[in-house]
Amino acid sequence: MNYTMTETDSKSNLKITDKDLRSAFIRITDPRKGSNLQYDLVSMLLAAIGALLSNHLGVLAIAEWLDGQNEAVKAILGFNIR
Secondary structure (H helix, E strand, O other): OEEEEEOOOOOOEEEEEHHHHHHHHOOOOOOOOOOOOOOOHHHHHHHHHHHHHOOOOOHHHHHHHHHOOOHHHHHHHOOOOO
């Protein structure tokens, strides 16, 4: 997945890929505790960013956005397909 943002006052483009975000998020310490962690923090953060960019602004809306994605998108985000 690639997102491109063009700044109106300059001629440069900012390109952020899922790999760029993954590299940034991997540095975040997971504050969750316990052995019952079902999903990877990085995958959860990537899904939240995708949902927020799609104007899904609440926790339920984010979950619904992720549920509506196809297997390829879920795989890119790092969710295991069962």
